Every structure is written in C-alpha cells, then in structure tokens.
Amino acid sequence: MSCFKNGEVYHGFKFLQEEDINGIKSKALMFEHIKSGAKLIHLDNDEDNKVFSISFRTPPKDSTGVFHILEHSVLCGSSKYPVKEPFVELLKGSLNTFLNAFTFSDKTMYPVASKNDKDFVNLIGVYMDAVFHPNIYKYEEIFKQEGWHYELDSADKEITYKGVVYNEMKGAFSSPDGILMRKIQNSLFPDTAYGFESGGDPENIPDLTYKNFIEAHKKYYSPANSYIYLYGNMNLDEKLEYLDKEYLNSYEKIQVDSKIEIQKPIGTSKEVVEEYPILQGESEEDKTYLSLNFAVSRSTNPETYLAFDIIEYLLMESSAAPLKKALLAANIGKDVYGIYDNSIIQPYFGIIVKNSNEDKKEQFKKIVFETLKNLVDDGIDKKLIEAAINVKEFQLREADFGNMPKGLIYSIKAMDSWLYDENPLINLKFEATLQKIKKALTENYFESLIKKYLIDSKHESLVIVKPSKTVAEKALKAENEKLKKLKESLNNVELNKLVEDTEKLKKRQASEDSPEDIRKIPTLDIEDIDKKSEEMPIVETEIHGIKTLYHEIFTNKIAYFNLYFDSSKTEQDKIQYLSLLSEVLGKVDTEKYEYGELSNEINIKTGDITFTNNAYGNKDSVDEYNPKFIVKVKVLSDKIVDSLEIINQIVNTSSFESKKRLKEIIQGVKAKMEIAIMQNGHSVSVGRLSSYFSSTGKYNERLNGIDFYRFICDIDKNIDKRYEEIRKNLKAVSKLIFNKDNLIVGFTGEKEIYKEFETSLKVLNIENNNISSSVKLVNVKNSAENEGFTTSSKIQYVAKGFNFRELGYNYSGKMEVLKNILDLNYLWNNIRVMGGAYGCGVLITQSGNCEFYSYRDPNLKETLSIYDNAYKFVKDFNADNYEMTKYIIGTISNLDRILTPRKKGEKADENYFRKISSADIQKNREEVLSTKVEDIRNYFKMLKDVMDKNYLCVIGNELKIKESKDKFNKVTEIFM
Secondary structure, eight states: OOSOOTTOEETTEEEEEEEEEGGGTEEEEEEEETTTOOEEEEEESSOSSEEEEEEEEOOOSSSSOHHHHHHHHTTSOBSSOOSSOHHHHHHHHOOEEEEOOEEOSSEEEEEEEESSHHHHHHHHHHHHHHHHSBGGGTOHHHHHHHTOEEEOSSTTSOOEEEOHHHHHHHHHTTOHHHHHHHHHHHHHOTTSGGGSOTTOOTTTGGGOOHHHHHHHHHHHSSGGGEEEEEESSOOHHHHHHHHHHHTGGGOOOOOOOOOOOOOOOOEEEEEEEEEEEOOTTSOOTTOEEEEEEEEOSOTTOHHHHHHHHHHHIIIIISTTOHHHHHHHHTTSOSEEEEEEEOSSSSOEEEEEEEEEOGGGHHHHHHHHHHHHHHHHHHOOOHHHHHHHHHHHHHHHHHOOOTTSOHHHHHHHHHHHHHTTTSOTTTTTOHHHHHHHHGGGGTSSHHHHHHIIIIITOSEEEEEEEEEESSHHHHHHHHHHHHHHHHHHHOOHHHHHHHHHHHHHHHHHHHSOOOHHHHTTSOOOOGGGSOSSOOOOOOEEEEETTEEEEEEEOOOTTEEEEEEEEEOTTSOGGGHHHHHHHHHHTTSSOOSSOOHHHHHHHHHHHOSEEEEEEEEEEOTTOSSOEEEEEEEEEEEEGGGHHHHHHHHHHHHHHOOOOOHHHHHHHHHHHHHHHHHHHHHOHHHHHHHHHHTTTOHHHHHHHHHHSHHHHHHHHHHHHTHHHHHHHHHHHHHHHHHHHOOGGGEEEEEEEOHHHHHHHHHHGGGOOOOOOOOOOOOOOOOOOOOOOOEEEEESOSSBEEEEEEESGGGTOOOOTHHHHHHHHIIIIIIIIIIIITTOOSEEEEEEOTTSEEEEEEESBSOSHHHHHHHHTHHHHHHTOOOOHHHHHHHHHHHHHHHTOOOOHHHHHHHHHHHHHTTOOHHHHHHHHHHHHTOOHHHHHTTHHHHHHHHHTOOEEEEEEHHHHHHTGGGOSEEEESOO
C-alpha cells in the first residue's frame, strides 16, 4: 500500500484511489487538484525511464487546424522561458529519452521522458510553463510562423502562403493513404468533432485568425480541462508539491465545455468519393482505394476495445486472414489491409483495398459481406482464433514499442477512456479482459461481435479515393486566383503593410535569443553525464559448430535470436531476389503446411518469425560491408524447439510453385513501398544519394530503395512472362544463402534461457551445401547521378552530400556534436523556421557519409543553397562554455537512446559486424565530451568540400523539380 490515504489532500491534490495493474507491473494512484480541477494519475513501478504528460481535451469545430497550430506554437517561448524555441533548447541540452507533442482527433498531448531525475523535473517545468503561459499572447509572429501567413517580400512580387503546419498538412494531403484515413473518420462521424480535420486542411488553415487562435488557447488550455500523467519510479510527493506550487495553485476551477458528442448511426448507404493527385504521365488504372468502414462500440468498453484489435488481425492482417484472402482471390485490388482505431470515443473498423478501380465497389462490398456471413454461419477456424489471440497477448506482455517509451504508450491507452470521463485504467488492465475474450476458443464469441457490429451495422460508410490528373492543378489554380484577387483588392498602404509584416517576421526569425534568456532554460551540468559508455554485453562462443554471439540481458522469459546468413556470394544481378525472398518466406506453402496454416503455426508457437536483409558497413571503410540475410525470432523460452522446427520447414521446404501466391505477395510489396516513398521520402532520397558514392549505399539501394521498387514494378507487370525466371532465382538464392557455413547466431536472454537454447539449437536442420562461389560485393565508381524524382505531392524531400573519407577526412566523435549543432541551430532556423519545412537534418556516419536532408519542404533551390552555405556558419561558429555544454549533453542523449532488450542485442550484433569495439564506443564518447568550439570551426573545410562535390537527389513536386532542371542530370517520375 502507498502512504496516501483516500480522501486526504496532499499539496492541493485529493487522493481518490489506488489500484494494482498486474499486467503492466504498476500501481495506479489517482488524484484531483481541488482548486484548479486538474486530474492526475501516477503509474508507480520500478521503471527508471520516467514519463510525464499533460493533455487537454480539444475537439475541433472546424478544419482550420487550430489545435495543431497551438501544439506547435506553445512550444515557441513562455513566460519563464522566453527564448524563441525552448523545445529546441531542450533537444540541444537534455538527456531526454522522449520529447515531443501530439495533436490527435480530439486531444492534444505534451509528453516528455528521461532517466535522469534532475532532467525530468527540468522537462516538466518547461512543458508546464509552455502550455499555461505561452508567448503566443505577446508575439503574433509565433502564430504566423507555425500556422500560416501571407508572405510578400516586395510589392511587385506575388503573395504566397507560408507556415510550418500549413506545409506539413500540404504534404499530408498529397498522400492518398493520408487522404483516405482522414475521409474514413470524417465520413463516419460527420456531425461531431471527428467530421473535421484536427491537423488542419490546407484549404481551411488560412481561415484561422489570430483572434480565434488565442481564444482557443484561453478556453481549452485550462487545468480544469487537463489530464496529468506520471509514470515510473519517482518521489511523487515532490512532484505534487511542485505542480501545485508552481502552476496549479494560481488557477480556479472553471467549467470548460469540451464535451465530445456521440455520432448517431448514419445508416448503410453513405458513400464518399475523394480525389488525389497523380502526374499527367501516370495511368489512372488500378490506382483507386476502396474502404468499407464501420463504427464499433465505445473505447470505454474494454472488451470490444481489445476484441476488435484481435478481430482486425485475424480477418485482415495474418497470412491466414480469410477476408484478406477472399478479396485478393477475387482480384478486387492488389493489396488488402485493415484498420482499427480505438483512440476516439467511437472506435471504427475499416477494410481497405488498394490499387483497385471504382467500378469494383459493388463486388468489393458483396465479397466482404458474403465472407463475413460465411464466417458467422460456419464458425471461424479455432486455430486462427488461437493464433490471433496469442499474437496480441505476446505484444501486450512484451510491451516492446520500439523507440517509444512504454510509459508513453500506457498514457495514450489511459486517455482512450479518461478523456471520455471514464476510469483511465480500464484499457490498461488487459489480463482480465483477455480471459473473457479467450472464451472465443470454445464459443462463437468473435462471430457474434462480427454479426452485431459489421453484418448488422447501421453505421457504415464506403470511401473511394481515386486518382486525378487535374485535381492538383485545379487546387493550385484556385489558390493562385485567391491570392491574386487578394493582392488586387489591397491598396498601396495595405500592400506595404504586408511587406512590413513579412520583414518583421523574418527579422524575428533571424534574431538571436539573448544569453540571459537562454540561461533561463534549466539544463544539466557536465558532471551529470556518465563519462563511461554503456557496455553492450557480448560473448563470442560456439554452439554445435555454429558461431554464436550471446547477450546476457533480462528479457522476462522471452528468447530473442537472429540467424545471420552471409549473403556476400550472391550474384550482383540477383541481389534484389534476396529482398524478394525475405518478403516471400513465411507466406508461401511448405512441405508440411499450407501458407495460412503456417501463419497460424508461427502465431501460436512464437511471438514472431520475420525475414530481412542488411549490409553492415565497416566503420573504417567506404566500400567494405558485411551483407546478411537475417531470420529474426522472438519466442517464449519453453517454445524454442517449436520455433526452430518452423524455421526448418520454411528455409528447407518453402515452395515457390504458386504463381498466383507470388503475384499477391509482389503486389503487396509494391503497395507497401509506394506508401513508404510518400511518407518517408527523406529516407528514400538519402538512400538513393548514398548509392552514388558508397558501395554499401548501392547494395542497400538494390535491397530496399528505388532500384528495388522498380524491380518489383517490373516483375509485377511481367510476372506471366518472367514467372519461371523468378521461381528459379528464388530457389537458387535460397539454396546459396541457407548454409550452416554461412551462419552466425545472435542470442539475447537470461542465462537459463540461453542454456535452453544451447540444447535446442541442434534441432536446426540446415545443411552445409558446399556450393563453391566467390564473394560478389558491389563496387561503386563515384558518379553524381543527381536525379530528380517527380511526384504529384506539393512538397519536396531534398538530399545532398558525399563521403568525407573519400576526400581525405577521418571520423571523430566530435562530428556527432557538429551534427547536433547543425540540426538544432543552422538547419532548424533556416529550413524549418524560415523556410517552412516540417523537418530537416544531417546524417554523419563513421564510414564517412555526410548527407543533408529536408522533410515536407516547400522549397528546393533555396534549401540546396542553405546546405551549400553551412560551411560559412560552421567557420564563424561561436558558443560560450554554457552553450557548448548543452550541445555536448544533447549529443550524449542521442548516443544513449533507450533500447529494448531485443534492440540492445541487435545493436551489439551490428557493432560486431561493423567491427566497432567497446573501446571504439568509449573513444567516441570521450571525443564528444572533449569537443571545443575550435573543433567545430575546423570542420568548415570538410563541409565545403562535401558540398562542392555537388551530389544530390530530390523527390518532390513535378513543377518545382522542372523549375530547377539545371540541378539534375536526370528527371523521372518515381511511380510506375
């Protein structure tokens, strides 16, 4: 029991209740601040990665994106911390493990996380001051910068729209997947907050006035409308005292009308058609999205909240998913997937077909309802149900959320009921809910839910998102016409005022914060930093003749192991088959299992078995790399043998004989890659750029870049002609790499589990196939391909760089500090703040790559010019000891990112393959800690030399790229 007593008041907070949540090993303590009305929950546990968040209920009343713009703007200076970008100052000099803010459909959340107690308190202070005392009241320029403004540099030029959120949403509204997701929610809930775009529709963002922006903050950013969340091992009494004394005690509780309305059923005939832009040269055939969507129960019902998550997996995600299989078999589209969003008060379930045509909509609906009815009448395969439940249970117990702290994910789950005035714990207590759901193994539990909420639904919509060659042109014409009319309506005085406002904003953006204001941001001292890097546990050993890298880490009875097969002997023209093989394995028939049965077997007996490729570049070389085909496994310790037997089936007996199945997989890969290119164009452009001057980059480009996308497009188009060739190459590549001589195993887990693995590994049945073949590594002759890849998007992804080792420079840990300075000072200010791009940065690798990139960037030529002039900033760089210490602390924070047990093991494997020793890592850290201003300045020549090589790659708007055609050696459409 805690020391808090029900009904007692602690620092203004009334203690309401305490409850154990065994599934997440936490004790929940719930409070309400009497004077201000703020609600607070603490999930108390042994976790040292502490999380804080403050959230507000913010249902939009229009699509101007006011809450999204507020989310950006409140982090641009506050009463106690008046610098222009406190958020960036924290990134520069904090040991945070997470620092961001989110705009959801009905709430805005401001989360931070840190393992360092002093840092954690600093982060809470800056965020609390930001949300309650932002400088938006003082400087209208913040609204203009982060939201939108008219830009006019001189009276004789054209007026344009600028703004960070405006450009971000322009990018979001260029993506068909983004348009689809927005329209699904809008279509199902037209009379509620969900009928609007909380992020802002670019057409509506310019309708938002500064007055309405300020009024939204006044109304909704009140403690009475707030939800404060704490997670981890901390002195709660101290935190309550701080929150009360510094912030909440100065507020009176008020009534905030932020109620979220429930949408009444809309019937079954709602159809919405929306267009998305494609280029003039693109075909419109097979490029339509069809989505059938259903409102499902309430997020405050913990049973349906979790049950439909499982239903979505078993119907749509697994290889055995019956609805997915039926739609693919009927050739309705080339990719099929599902969505289930339970983060709003009325969750919804969607069945999506991609690469289809509008005339297939009736057949699509018919197959969906026929398949669902057959499943209800005949009963769902109990093995499929067992597999789907096991997948979700494994995920819930493992609590591996990648780069997101689990405490943050739990805060989002808590908000899924807390925001709607229900107990915040109901969706966190998954163990009891799972037990109820497991009756599906013996009863028609899922069948009855499918009948009630899908087949008999009175609340559904059909959304069609189809391609258009004219929609982008029309939108641009309308925007230009609107701005032209505006300019014509202004007299000289008004035009000059617009020019003055533009100058005033740019002047503020270019101005520097005073040293006094910068020092108001709380920071750590260099003494707070651990001088020693964390050891990555690794023991090189051998099991049954197989080299093994063992990482002794606590994993809560889960075994994580990777099988690394050397793929260096693969012929260069077959490299892309390695990637295709990784997509195919586990999804085709084997000797013992049909592919649906195989999927069930994997899901029942393991946490997952996946296949991937990687080329591990040697840290000291531009051209040396270690290519691996990787089998990744996570499994409970008592099922290790089962997982190895499944691997035997897959690698030894997978059949590539079904052209139909191969075609389905290839079409799914193509669709997946198109989404990745649209959403992560910065990664794609940087990967392509690397291939111009790096052998590792060229290899990875063939594995998963534009080269691989074009290979997939070609075999998709010509599968009937090329089927025999595809089948033979998959068999040949498989036979070449699955060889015990090629194998190194990486294992992560406790000692007892490792002993179990040692005994079990003899079950792995992979022969030494004695194929004599020499190494066939790709070698690159440096060539400035300088490609421009055109899309119908309204924004750019601009990449430029080269390899500094090729130019005679050596890597040092001090370059990590250089990266931090460029990212959070020069590039942030010039590309994001003044240029209006959503993101930017520079990548600097030990093997020598130095590559600048931008993300959702409205500019192209201007961005390249900023890259080219980076050396001038570095040459003249100056910082006092306080500022340099911050940059160093921020750099250490980037080096010390929190890793899950699995990621720690994989990082140790990566270091091994890249020949990075513990001594190298420690040397790198010491170089970071000893960085001086002069060290940074000394890199000016390296940056100039890198930029002077003039290697660049851009993915972006067709008109923008063609306006700058002199920059490119080749301009081509990216999608085929």
